[in-house]
Amino acid sequence: MPLIQRSCYRPAPLPKPKSHKKRMVLLLLAAAAMVFGTLQVSRGDALSNMPVIQSGVSGACLDLRHNAGDPAIVQIWKCNNSAAQRWSVAAFQIRHGDVQCLSVVDSSTKPDSPVSLTRCGSDPGQVWLAEQGGYRNPHSGQCLNVPDNGAFGTQLTVANCQNLRKPSGNWTPVVIRGKNTQHVAVTCDGLEKRAKLACYAAKEWTIWQSPSADHSALLRAYTAGAPYEAWCADFISYVYKEAGFPFTQGETNGWNENDANKMVNMGFAQHNPDSYIPQSGDIAYFDYNGGHVELVVSGGKAPTFIYGNSGTTDPATGNGQMAANTVTSDGSNGKLVYYLSPL
Numbered sequence: 001m002p003l004i005q006r007s008c009y010r011p012a013p014l015p016k017p018k019s020h021k022k023r024m025v026l027l028l029l030a031a032a033a034m035v036f037g038t039l040q041v042s043r044g045d046a047l048s049n050m051p052v053i054q055s056g057v058s059g060a061c062l063d064l065r066h067n068a069g070d071p072a073i074v075q076i077w078k079c080n081n082s083a084a085q086r087w088s089v090a091a092f093q094i095r096h097g098d099v100q101c102l103s104v105v106d107s108s109t110k111p112d113s114p115v116s117l118t119r120c121g122s123d124p125g126q127v128w129l130a131e132q133g134g135y136r137n138p139h140s141g142q143c144l145n146v147p148d149n150g151a152f153g154t155q156l157t158v159a160n161c162q163n164l165r166k167p168s169g170n171w172t173p174v175v176i177r178g179k180n181t182q183h184v185a186v187t188c189d190g191l192e193k194r195a196k197l198a199c200y201a202a203k204e205w206t207i208w209q210s211p212s213a214d215h216s217a218l219l220r221a222y223t224a225g226a227p228y229e230a231w232c233a234d235f236i237s238y239v240y241k242e243a244g245f246p247f248t249q250g251e252t253n254g255w256n257e258n259d260a261n262k263m264v265n266m267g268f269a270q271h272n273p274d275s276y277i278p279q280s281g282d283i284a285y286f287d288y289n290g291g292h293v294e295l296v297v298s299g300g301k302a303p304t305f306i307y308g309n310s311g312t313t314d315p316a317t318g319n320g321q322m323a324a325n326t327v328t329s330d331g332s333n334g335k336l337v338y339y340l341s342p343l
Contacts, residue, residue, distance in 0.1 A: 049175060050086035051184040052079060053094070056133070056170025057150050061085045064096055064117060065153075071105055071116035074156050076146050081176055089173045091186050091199035092127050092297055092304070093120065094135070101126040102144075104137050104158055111142055115156040122300025124326050129202055129297075129306075130186070131209040134164040134171055138304050138324040145169050193245065193342065197281035198297045200243045201306045204235070208322045215316045222308075231320065232308035236283055236295050245342065268340035273328070276339055278303045283340040288333050296339070302326050 053062040055076060063077035064084040079085065087102075088095040094102040096117055103118040104125035120126065124139035135144040142158030146168040163169035173184035186206075188199035207213055222231050222238045237247055268283070278284065279299040286292040294307035309323035329335035 051089060051173040051175050052081060052085045053087050053089070054079060054172045054174055055146060056167030056172075057146050058167075060146070060150070060152065062087060062094075062102075062156070062171065065155075071103065071118045072100070074102060074115050074117055075152075076150065076154050076156060077152050087173065089184055089186060091188065091195075091202035092129055094128055095120060102128065104140055104142070110140075111159050112147070112157045113140065113142070115144060115158060122298060122302075124298065124300070124302045124304050127298045127304045129209075129324060130206040131161070132164045132211060134161075134169045136161055136324070139302065139326045141325065143169055144171060188243070193243075194279055194281035196243045197239060197245070197295070197342075200239045201295050201297055204239065205306055205322060205324060215314055219317060219319065230290065233293050235308045235322075236293055239295060267343050269343060271339045271341060273336050273339055277301060278339050279341065281342055284328075284336050285338050285340065286330075286334055287337045288330070292334075297324070303328075 055061060057076065059078055060076045061079040062085065063075050063082075065073040065075045066084060077085070086096070096102070099120055100117045101120040101123075103116055103123060104113050105116045105118065118126070125137065127138055128135040128144065129138060131143070137143070137158055140158055141161075143161040143164055145157055145159035145163050147154050147157055147159075148168075150168065159169070161169070174181040175184060186199070186203065188196050188203065191199055204218075208215065208218060219231060223234045226234075240247060271278075273284075277299065278296045280296055282296040282299065282303075284294045284296060284303070284305060286294070292307075294305035296303045297306050298304040304324065304326050306322065306324045308320050310320035312321045312323070313319070314321045
């Protein structure tokens, strides 16, 4: 069978689980704790407890340029702990205050598109997934970046995600108290159902993309240790379970593990994509060869999806990678045919 981009089909079986399976589970949980920790910054906290986002460029921080109009310009500036440098970091958004979000202004897929601050909504340009110490915008396929000159006052852009390997592509949210800094971690606690599902999917993205991730252990977790899996479906089942909403019916944890066409609609409403605006936590079904499902992280007219993807082979496992984008039609391979929303 040919390799079908973004389908559930996987070209090779998973490695056999090792005898120290319990130890691997513990290590995986420890890794997740290291990535996300327990620190929370809520709306009610004083400004002094809001994080700044430090750049990999020494002494520089993410900064809102004053009196810059709407959209407001976001720039690189000397770290000074001012109100212009206070941000709220959620699972897939970076906010300044209650209503403004970091955004690729025109949601362009072109490199070097400017980054500004716009009113928070469902714009795919406002979706940022933490990855290898930086932030990826799945719609553009680009990452948050300091342009080459790196001078204070330079407006930020998105650029090729190869820049994540450079200081210009690195960003670290921290709370500064005196001479001490504490890393800020995203938590999914206290969120309503849809937001919680999206948050857990984004957490798994960050763990998968981290340089130290054990992809074999992650796949065994997603697929409950099955030796051969079409893991796009099982990834969604895993996220629902981790978020506290496990599937309770169906063939294998609510899905047929080898064919997304045989999934069982348990507690979901089915919607025509031509008349329905998807929301976070929805499941998108595609009619690719073998069937394919993706999880909606951010809804709207151009939703952002996270999913298991066989189009790019993971060298560590010989199976698919995790992927994220806003694509609803993929040429001759097929297209999105319906959404499932949790009741």
